[in-house]
Amino acid sequence: MRALNHLRLVAGARLGIDDDGWEERSDASMLEREEYAMLVTLGWVQENVVAALGS
Numbered sequence: 362m363r364a365l366n367h368l369r370l371v372a373g374a375r376l377g378i379d380d381d382g383w384e385e386r387s388d389a390s391m392l393e394r395e396e397y398a399m400l401v402t403l404g405w406v407q408e409n410v411v412a413a414l415g416s
Contacts, residue, residue: 362407362410362411365403365406365407365410366407368399368403369400369403369404369407372396372397372399372400372403373400375396376391376394376396376397376400378400
């Protein structure tokens with residue numbers, strides 16, 4: 362879980378994300394970047410790992 366979180370932090374930092382609410386401020390160029398795809402994918406994986414551990 363820590364590794365996933367650290368990777369998400371790196372992706373967020375490369376996108377210039379430094380606080381909550383970034384979704385509302387994101388633009389089309391951010392959505393096309395590889396770092397954004399990594400951030401979303403890692404978030405999905407992390408969510409599913411948490412769900413599996415809770416079962």
